[in-house]
Amino acid sequence: MKILVAVKRVIDYNVKIRVKPDHSDVDLTNVKMALNPFCEIAVEEAVRLKERGVASEVVAVTVGPKAAQEQLRTALALGADRAVHVQTDERVESLAVAKLLAKVVEEEQPGLTILGKQAIDSDNNQVGQMLAALTGLPQGTFASEVVIENDKAQVTREIDGGLQTVELTLPAIVTTDLRLNEPRYAKLPDIMKAKKKPLAVTTPADLGVEIQSRVTLLKVESPAERQGGIKVGSVDELVDKLKNEAKVL
Amino acid sequence: MSILVLAEYHDGQLSAATAQVVAAAQQISQADGGEIHVLVAGEAVSAEAAARLDGVRKVRVADHAVYAHQLAEPLSALLVDLAGEYTHVLAAASTTGKNVLPRLAALKDVSQISEIIGVESDDTFKRPIYAGNAIATVQSADPLKVITVRATAFDAVAEGNSAPIEAVDTVVENAQSTFVKEALAASDRPELSAARVVISGGRGMGSGENFTLLDGIADKLGAAIGASRAAVDAGFVPNDMQVGQTGKIVAPELYIAVGISGAIQHLAGMKDSKVIVAINKDEEAPIFQVADYGLVADLFEALPELESKLSGPS
Ligand SMILES: Cc1cc2nc3c(=O)[nH]c(=O)nc-3n(C[C@H](O)[C@H](O)[C@H](O)COP(=O)(O)OP(=O)(O)OC[C@H]3O[C@@H](n4cnc5c(N)ncnc54)[C@H](O)[C@@H]3O)c2cc1C
């Protein structure tokens, strides 16, 4: 079985972004970029399924500018076999990303496609579900466990009330949650080897997808800053302040 | 034109978030004057609670085994069937809403706007991005707006209504996904995302057993108990307790963070709380920058003392 993993280049999760003075967007100049943490978990899961003999090949795909090839190389260093880069400099909305990924799914025919549950820049949490809709496949979102058996995937999902397990026919779409696995670190020899792994470049036009924008970003603002408060010297003072000043007790 | 709100149930009870999503729908319809309908989908679910929500014109009930566990495949197919009558479809940005609505959007070839915190007009909304470190104002040109709503950003509508209830007969096929089992956290405490007081523990709690130190305080305050990602990852407590960018969003009157450093991902889930208290032994911990009241102390000493000094029901 082939596994397709969709990965996104995003800001490093440690970076606190700043809004541009003209409020047109956030300022990403000279900001450290990385593989979206949930995509790292997705790559790790695919590689583990290959190591267990469940999968035969792991293909990583990204939609984005030339620089996103860095993240494909990271995925290759983590164990993906080859990569597909859908190259574009345009701002691509989730629905268009899902349409492009659907074309790649059509070409590659993976048994399983794994995505992150959420990109930590847009915080959208939607591409996996949209891809499932467009390919007509079942979805196991927010996965904390994936078991492949008898042409089915048993996916345990992190839901608001606890955990839910669903069984999906294959092929299927899975999105990762934090507890699915703990991604490995790429070792230097793997990083070197990754440079030689195949990376195919295509474009939205090649895939026959027209990138449309339906949502206009009118403005980006900083959130209201919280005023830092005070330090209290004792539990007694804390209780007193909560009762008599904040009046929340 | 009308707005459809997908109701949500927990353990057969209408989730508190639904009344907040209806409030968001009201703000949208103020701009365009439309009716608000609520869709209740499930098996043997009661629509009465939804019909009591003010502002709701009609409750539509799809009662069938195929909708029993709100699986995305049948629920999105049902919504596709109904969506033609509406300009907006709204759901809470819960794990159910997030699972189902993007699927509906793609099937209708429209975008989905995630987790709005403000309504500017019937097509323009505010939503947090980058872990809440920026707020985007976005305008949708789609004929159908598919939107998830951050419930804590809207004040629930009152309950004095008795909207008519009407059955929806649509039954869809689903051979692709099957419900296997659910392990739901059983708790007498209030729902985390709707509690008036939340007390959360982090890695500093040291173990799952030590979380019992929060119990007595939570009892006295009627609080829900939350956690940081580190506490969940370490196996101290289950995943449904995680507060943050990628966990639950809370905005209680009082949030008490214990043994939590205050990473941006955690702050994203709680910084809209009215009053924030932090208990941490490291006076440099970033959590103190957002705390109204910070107590630099060892939690193992501070918590028992705090419990003993609170008056409360028990
Ligand atoms: C993709 C992604 C998503 C994430 N999503 C979330 C999320 O939704 N929610 C979330 O919380 N995090 C999230 N994180 C993790 C986040 O970055 C932090 O790692 C996490 O919040 C740290 O948890 P913590 O504060 O409990 O642990 P630490 O950062 O280790 O802090 C522990 C604190 O406890 C204090 N302490 C220790 N012992 C004591 C004692 N005896 N008494 C008093 N204080 C003590 C220490 O001084 C320290 O400040 C995410 C990270 C990533 C990469």
Ligand SMILES: Nc1ncnc2c1ncn2[C@@H]1O[C@H](COP(=O)(O)O)[C@@H](O)[C@H]1O
């Ligand atoms: N530009 C992209 N290229 C490839 N995969 C993407 C892209 N954007 C989003 N994804 C995938 O979809 C997941 C969820 O993203 P989102 O719905 O944008 O929060 C990510 O973790 C990726 O796996």
